[in-house]
Amino acid sequence: MSLLEVDKISMRFGGHVALDAVTLHADPGLVTALIGPNGAGKTTLFNVICGLLSPSSGDVYLDNKSLTKLKPYKRARLGLARTFQRLELWSLLTVRENVQVAAELRAGFGSDGVDPRSEIESIVERVGLSDMIDHRVDELPTGQARLVEIARALATKPRLLLLDEPASGLDDQESEGLGHLLRELAADGLAVLIVEHDVQLVMDVSDHIFVLDFGRVIANGDPASIRTDPAVLAAYLGSSLEQPS
Ligand SMILES: Nc1ncnc2c1ncn2[C@@H]1O[C@H](COP(=O)(O)OP(=O)(O)O)[C@@H](O)[C@H]1O
Ligand SMILES: [Mg+2]
Incomplete structure (x- = not known):
């Protein structure tokens, strides 16, 4: 079992399926990334993991314990922390x-x-x-x-840190510093899960990458395999995986 296990999470907003049986995991000591085009469902998944949204189906486990019925503050007490795509300071x-x-x-x-x-x-x-x-x-x-x-x-x-687009608004030097920080936090034993548009940063710092497209995980693997995965390249059609999208 990984520290974080997301097990077949689906999320519907009315008739719209934002997440479709998403399964992923994150472990201490590793930087895990979740990438995908705009609207793929990344922020929605973070909201489900930290308890701001109740999923239509599926479960989230932290250290083998189901979080599904726990309010966000209880999840925080168990060691889950996050940052927001739109800053909440x-x-x-x-x-x-x-x-x-x-x-x-x-x-x-x-x-x-x-x-x-x-x-x-x-x-x-x-x-x-x-x-x-x-x-x-x-x-x-x-x-x-x-x-x-x-x-x-x-x-x-926290034991698990979720970061939603931490590099947005950062210049190149700041992004590089952020990359070092993420590696250091993982080296200290934290499980880091990041959603990030800056694909170069993701490729540089991640141990494992999950790719979401239209609410589904279409690929997962190490940066080298993701970079050449045909399904990933198709999802990013028109934008290069080498550049921020
Ligand atoms: N509260 C909501 N109500 C209705 N639709 C939503 C809500 N939150 C997100 N969505 C929809 O779910 C999809 C995924 O959104 P989001 O998780 O923000 O994507 P991402 O973070 O990958 O860009 C989008 O189509 C978005 O419009
Ligand atoms: Mg988002």
């Missing part, structure tokens, strides 16, 4: 305060007795935002705000 708070709120929430339900304030600076340093720690989030460019979201997610000490 407290924009009037500083970077430090955003991370602190998450760290204090974690301290409220965690049992390790660590003073949450002691960890904020190291988490902020880890994502490369030490210079901005006392700036309000609404003063930051999008790229840095995305890093604040990651810092806030890390402050909950």
Whole structure:
């Protein structure tokens, strides 16, 4: 069993099938990517995994435990954290305060007795935002705000981190830094699952890739096999797998 098991998840919105029996998995120590054209169902799947949407059928398991009936906050307590495609930060708070709120929430339900304030600076340093720690989030460019979201997610000490398009709005240098960070987080034992449009970044950092098209997984494998998979190339017809789509 993998840490995260998504088992035949289907999601219908009225007559529209957004997810059709999607099965995938993510493991500690690995960066797993979910890619696919716009509208393929990637964000919908994240919403199902973290409990913001109830699937029409199928199950999600974390560490062998079914999450299906658990509310999002209970899933967070079990070690699931995510970031959002459209940023969801407290924009009037500083970077430090955003991370602190998450760290204090974690301290409220965690049992390790660590003073949450002691960890904020190291988490902020880890994502490369030490210079901005006392700036309000609404003063930051999008790229840095995305890093604040990651810092806030890390402050909950997740076992599984879901990132929805973390590189959007990042310049080349920031994307490269993000890639290093994702590899480091995996090396520390986190299971990282990312949805990302920047195919080059995905190819560079992922251990395993699942490709979604019209709500179905059409391929999965390592970057080298995905790059040449005929079904994947057909789904990306007109856009190169070497470039951001
Ligand atoms: N709340 C919703 N109600 C109705 N349709 C939705 C809803 N959320 C997503 N969809 C539809 O489901 C499909 C998948 O959307 P989404 O998961 O956002 O795709 P992706 O993240 O891969 O671009 C799209 O056709 C979208 O319009
Ligand atoms: Mg999306």
